[in-house]
Amino acid sequence: MRWAAIVLAGGRGARLGGVDKPALVVAGKTLLDRAVEASDGADPVVVVGPARPCSRPVRWTREAAPGAGPVAAVAAGLAALDADVDVVVLLAADLPAVTTAAVAEVRAAVGESGAVLVDAEGRDQWLLSAWRADVLRSAFAAPGRGLYSTLGPLNPVRVTDRACASSDVDTPEDLDRWR
Template sequence: MTSQTSGLAGIVLAGGHGTRLGGRDKPAITLAGRSLLDRTLDAVADADPLIVVGPSRPVSRKVRWTLEEPAGGGPVAALAAGLDSLTEPTELVVVLAADHPWLTGATLRRLVRRLRADGNAGGAVLVDGPGRPQWLLGVWATDVLRRAVPRDAAGRALGGVLAGAEPLHVSAVAAETSDVDTPEELSRALRDFEG
């Protein structure tokens, strides 16, 4: 991934309350011995820096931790906190949620290739089977992302903020966009990863 993604930073949103999972710490849930957060960090391992927005937890690689203001302010506030923590000049930023265990480095390489090949788009996001953009599975031009994310970020809808950047829509392959939000989705992930 490194040769195609020089100048790539990563922001992983790992907050939230896991309410649909009974208040569990969702990024800490393990599948076959690896937490959901570590699986996401594996997919974006070549990003530097790699910023995680959420409470500090044990992880398998070096990351920079930060928290959104106000706490619980939602994904736009979390993304704003990640961008505030990104002080290095970078060409592209991967923006991910911490609960997509089927995400891989190949997925992100595909998004980066599509974005760079286009030359005009501000970002590239995966779209699911019905064609819905998955805003927390994307790669963005850093300057475009900084312009799109407002300072008054708390409580804003992520899609409403990012759709204006008119990103490329890239069709997902297999289960790339599947996340773990509900007990049923967790059961599926456990079956897939632990057999």
């Protein structure tokens, strides 16, 4: 079964003063490199955002209107995938604890539609999820206004995040926890 990863790396980093979050370094690696490396085995890894240095070869793409948000970014990533991809992993590029094991866990849990990691507070983490490619393409043919309204109705399998892989960096305090 061929799988691909779409890494969303084009956010504004507004709560961090406009910092390029994917370029932030935690424990010697950029957040972008952590997401790309967690996608080991994906064919291809598509990064949606401005091209920047990366530890591995990736396929770069941008939304029609850069900065339009995650729904537009996922749609752009889907457009950059080959037609024969069976499963698509969605990842944010601001996850300092994401690992290949976390990605493999959501991939292995894909049911009829997909699987999503659920954080300790019970929130679905849409940007650490895996989906049947045909289901995801159908959902994004007429997407909702946000990821929840687009992906929530697909009734994914919910996977408990036991390793804090879905913890993201949105604020200076978040970043301090990882440095």
